Amino acid sequence: MSTKTYEALAEFFETHQQNLIQFYPGLTLRRLEQEWSLFSRITSQPLSLFLQKLKQGIPLAYISGSSYFYKAEFFITPDVLIPRYETEILVEMGVKEIFKIAQGPNSIIRIADMGTGSGAIILSLLQDCTLIKNQIEATATDISQAALNVAKTNYDSLRTHLASNHKLTFLHADRLTKLSTPQQLIITNPPYIKAKEDLSTVHPMVKKFEPELALFLKDDEYENWFENMFIQAYNLLQMEGVFLMEGHENHLPLLSKIAAHCGLSQITIHPDLTGRKRFLRACRIKE
Ligand SMILES: C[S@@+](CC[C@H](N)C(=O)[O-])C[C@H]1O[C@@H](n2cnc3c(N)ncnc32)[C@H](O)[C@@H]1O
Structure with a gap:
């Protein structure tokens, strides 16, 4: 300079x-x-x-146009959420699950990242799993085509750091619709702020500049939106498959009840580094 x-x-x-x-x-x-x-x-x-x-x-x-997340630099535009440090905890939880799955009988591991945004979660997972010999077939979905374009750019620039038998495809879709092959892991950091009830807790600059679609759901559609997603996740998970989600500390307790109602089992809620309950883990253990 x-x-x-x-x-x-x-x-x-x-x-x-x-x-x-x-x-x-x-x-x-x-x-x-x-x-x-x-x-x-x-x-x-x-x-x-x-x-x-x-x-x-x-x-x-x-x-x-750039942000560091987990172990890499990501290209960022106003079409995507700026990846947050707490989401790195979700990635760590995902990495643990993938290593456990790799010890099982499946030669192919299938992972879906719902609402991929910049691709920060799925690309960080793949980057940390290069030692896994199994083939990995990952899918990243988003309802925003503009966000998917950003995620694709990040895939192209990080590709050389990923294992050649680990593939990622992108799907323009609402939640998990359009996916039909059973998955061993579904991971997501969905929009989880209630547009009215939680608004006062959102920094004005976040509301002004970050994509509404990435942050907010309408208050009166909130539980229903998640219920549909849990049903889709349950139907898509292979037996013993795992579902991991980041969420809002005020709403996760009710969402975990809804997840149970939708058939998911062994539901646990996990804290972030400040002790706030922010992550939900669930499994599919029955037909
Ligand atoms: C909280 S952001 C998470 C982005 C990224 N995964 C991360 O952790 O930084 C939520 C993402 O979900 C996407 N999204 C919102 N509604 C969706 C829907 N119905 N189906 C699929 N993706 C959706 C948004 O476009 C956004 O990219």
């Missing part, structure tokens, strides 16, 4: 610090430099445009 650019960034940081802290808590000049480097590498746009975007409070991942 030239001295001139560094000085312009430092001056901007100094002058707008109060505003920047509101939008980007904990932002340092060092981090700003890194984000500028990413932005200029990916977009080749001028510094003035970068600073303009910062003034608007646009999330850094949308400005630079």
Whole structure:
């Protein structure tokens, strides 16, 4: 970075610090430099445009077009949710399940990621499972074609880090409809915020910039939406298959009852690193 650019960034940081802290808590000049480097590498746009975007409070991942998740860098656009750190716990849970499945009798392991967004979950899983010799047939679904395009771009750039016998296909679909081959693992971080009831807990910048489709469900359709998804998951899971889902701590207790009503068994809820109950695990153990 030239001295001139560094000085312009430092001056901007100094002058707008109060505003920047509101939008980007904990932002340092060092981090700003890194984000500028990413932005200029990916977009080749001028510094003035970068600073303009910062003034608007646009999330850094949308400005630079990039975000780190689990063990890789992901291409990100405003069509996809910016992957969150807590979702890495879901990935860790998924990796454990896949290693357990690999010890079983199946030569092919089938995994579905529902609502894949940037592809962060499924690509992180595949990246961590390269030592697994079984063939893996993974499917990533999303109702947003724009999100699927982002996930495909990430697949193309991470492909060389994945095992050649582990395949990923993309499906433009509502939840798990259009999938019919039995799966051993279904994993999902679905939209789980109630549009009215939970709105006050959502940061205004998240609501302003991240895709509504990735975040919210209508309050009066919420339980029904999940009930349909649990029924689809139950029908799609192979016997002994596992379902893993991230969810809202206030709603997971009721959703776990609905999941049981839909036939899923051995339902457990797991905490995130702050102790909030955020992840649901369930199995299909009966016909
Ligand atoms: C919370 S985001 C999760 C994105 C990504 N899996 C992650 O963890 O960062 C939810 C995703 O589900 C997708 N989605 C919303 N409704 C859907 C539906 N009915 N069927 C399939 N995908 C849906 C959204 O487009 C979005 O990409």
